[in-house]
Amino acid sequence: MATSKVAISPMKAVQISKPGGDFEIVEREIPKPTAGQVRIKVQACGVCHSDVLTKEGAWPGIQYPRVPGHEVAGVIDEVGAGVTEWKQGQRVGVGWHGGQDGTCLSCRRGDFRNCRNLKIAGISYDGGYQQYMVAPVEALAAIPDTLSDVEAAPLLCAGITTFNALRHSGAIPGDLVAVQGIGGLGHLGVQFANKFGYRVAAIGRGADNGVLAKKLGANVYIDSKATNAADELQKFGGAQVILATAPSSKAMSELVDGLGPNGKLMVIGAAFDPIEVTPIQLISGSRSIQGWASGTAADSEDTLRFAELSGVRAMIETYPLEKAAEAYARMLSGNAQFRVVLTT
Numbered sequence: 001m002a003t004s005k006v007a008i009s010p011m012k013a014v015q016i017s018k019p020g021g022d023f024e025i026v027e028r029e030i031p032k033p034t035a036g037q038v039r040i041k042v043q044a045c046g047v048c049h050s051d052v053l054t055k056e057g058a059w060p061g062i063q064y065p066r067v068p069g070h071e072v073a074g075v076i077d078e079v080g081a082g083v084t085e086w087k088q089g090q091r092v093g094v095g096w097h098g099g100q101d102g103t104c105l106s107c108r109r110g111d112f113r114n115c116r117n118l119k120i121a122g123i124s125y126d127g128g129y130q131q132y133m134v135a136p137v138e139a140l141a142a143i144p145d146t147l148s149d150v151e152a153a154p155l156l157c158a159g160i161t162t163f164n165a166l167r168h169s170g171a172i173p174g175d176l177v178a179v180q181g182i183g184g185l186g187h188l189g190v191q192f193a194n195k196f197g198y199r200v201a202a203i204g205r206g207a208d209n210g211v212l213a214k215k216l217g218a219n220v221y222i223d224s225k226a227t228n229a230a231d232e233l234q235k236f237g238g239a240q241v242i243l244a245t246a247p248s249s250k251a252m253s254e255l256v257d258g259l260g261p262n263g264k265l266m267v268i269g270a271a272f273d274p275i276e277v278t279p280i281q282l283i284s285g286s287r288s289i290q291g292w293a294s295g296t297a298a299d300s301e302d303t304l305r306f307a308e309l310s311g312v313r314a315m316i317e318t319y320p321l322e323k324a325a326e327a328y329a330r331m332l333s334g335n336a337q338f339r340v341v342l343t344t
């Protein structure tokens, strides 16, 4: 019998080979999904600030080389053994929550978001800065037909984080909800807050952001450079929730006094220095501070469906995969309007 040679077509991947290393464009063999996994032909992958963790080795235990990327949108092109609920050709996304062990105490309590052995795409395994990636089924979120891959990608980390934090914040329609920061997270936070029926106060630095904030759905814009934002919030009775998106602990600290009775500072902007608050600030008015991290793949689906229903979309700049280094630098510069997405 004649044998024919099967050409193994390599794919392009963008990897980091050591902590602090540069982005390297390499050719790799297309990976095979094992049991419980699927292979995704990546169409778009968002560049998130948390990719710094992979780039700089700031997350413990990363094995290099590693392909970053946890805002992945694509199409399933092969399913591994035992996978019955996902099909070839189905559009799926992978976000920060890259899989849970299903066995730790948090998982046994159904709290998969806080799995003690949480896997993160682009950190625990290779993420979306490549043409094909493999992911466990627990990480998959179905993408609605009306959302493009580029639109879906940033909703899988920036979107879900703001959406999920707000919907678990305790605020109800009509409440005053402030969104601190009009950036990659904040511009989505303002939109979701508006669609949730809150009275939305956007807090930014400088007058320039005001027009955009109002266009995104803010009822009030507070320029924290020109005014004391906490005092301004108190003029409206104080915020029920302040969604703190800009990674500035100082700015967050200054906002605690803007909370109303039983108000909550919901922290999603990741900074490393401490938020300063006195016990008296918390005791008076029974205020609280809470952090929130992302959500499960099911939460991602909720986010995507809500975006589909409500028209919430990220503002996006796209770059081809080959220009990942440039795209990452653009994201880091803080000048992107507002999410950077790689296309393959």
Ligand SMILES: [Zn+2]
Binding pocket: 048, 049, 050, 051, 070, 096, 157, 158
């Ligand atoms: Zn992210």
Ligand SMILES: [Zn+2]
Binding pocket: 100, 101, 102, 103, 104, 105, 106, 107, 108, 114, 115, 116, 117, 118
């Ligand atoms: Zn677990």
